[in-house]
Amino acid sequence: MILGAVFRALGAHPAGWRMPGAHRDPLQDAAVLRRTARAAEAAKFDYLFFGEWLATGPDLEFRDPDLLARIDPVSSIAYLAGVTKRIGLIATANTTFVDLFTLARQTASIDRLSAGRAGLNIVTGADPRAAGNHGREGRAGTEPNYDQAGELVRALRLLWDSWEDEAFVRDQRTGRLIDPDRVHRTDAVGDYLRVTGPLTTPRPVQGHLPIVHAGTSTRSRQLSRELADLALVAQPTLEEAVAFRADLRAQARALGREEGAPLVVTPVLPVVAETKAGAQGIYDQLLRLVPLDDGSPLSRSPDFPANRSIRALSSAVGVPLGTPELDDEVPLRVARRFAEGGQRILETVAARTGRSVGGEFAITYRHLLATHAVPTSAIVGSGHEVADHLEEWFSAGAVDGFNIQTPFLQAQFTAFTSSVVPELQRRGLFRTEYEGTTLREHLGLERPQNLHVAEALTARARHAG
Structure with missing residues (x-):
């Protein structure tokens, strides 16, 4: 079972920072970042x-609230490369706005600095x-954003492969440091991106960083x-998750991808x-x-959400x-x-709070409206x-693992690592020690062949044929 820890300093629940003892000061995020990273590594995550959001505002x-002001994700994993030793580190990049060459260089560098523990989550919002x-000007529709994202991932992999693993010959006798035939231009040209290369960083330890997309x-x-x-x-x-994973895997196999790709979390x-x-x-x-619309000064803020009033609840329950x-x-x-929507809200409140009508x-109406x-x-x-739920979804083939979102730090993350993780380990569903050293090894992914080498081999085989 894959377990990832989603770092959100003020918690993944919007009211989490208000809980007793919860972390609530963005100026102290670095300390809670270190503490969470070390706790996640000790639990063998x-x-x-690290997600991303490239704008902020009072709304x-x-x-x-976690998105109001936060440390940049690429900077976060670069910092944690020196604070941790084994755990993988995944940053998010918005492909609509990043500079391709800079991103390739940053991520290859962090993978080197972390001994192969970096990953990259790709988002496409505009x-x-x-x-x-x-x-920039905002784009109409999402199609161009996805087209650009596909171009960027393909070009990233070519840039990461600029230097073959054997490019550095380091021959002191002859004075030859590199084999120039093993250093490659990229020449990736698309509708949205173009880059020549070679990259100014050696090939990542993992070859290609694992690519994540949601x-x-x-x-x-x-x-x-x-x-x-x-x-x-x-x-x-659960049923929809099983069907989705099976369909996604079948479509990937039809494209020639290996069995079991992609992993689903x-x-x-x-x-x-x-x-x-x-x-x-x-x-x-x-x-x-x-916070709900209760007539308080806070609820009269111009940025207060419209869905937090009794009127909004009336619409949701159909009465x-x-x-x-x-x-x-x-x-x-x-x-x-x-109505049916209202009954679902009632069932959710009852299951999560133990309350009943x-x-x-x-x-109370507060429970319904907040839910x-x-x-x-x-x-x-x-x-x-909680372990029962995770095991049920994993064993049914609905998922390969979970991204754990902690409602508030630090107490709830400690509760998960001290009670759920040991239970999963006892059941043989999760590791007790790291076996590999890289993120790809943690995830069971093979190190890919250099794309430039593969292309040359294919060309030679075609010529020989």
């Missing part, structure tokens, strides 16, 4: 994963604010099946405690800390709710009238119960 305070930050859209699936080593996919049900947000009741209490508190107070209990007679621990406004892929329970 495959990798630490993110409510929707995703947010207007990000475009403005980079002096999404389930038609173009995202195309990019994953053609080029990704790791596909990050969120599916709502799904995001989960575990809320863990010694008992299920304890975990439900933590999740209940997270819901209570989500006019009137003007109840947020902390009023939901009456059974009202809950029975909820009309029960000793009642469901509607902040959808998460939460798994709430003891270490044994």
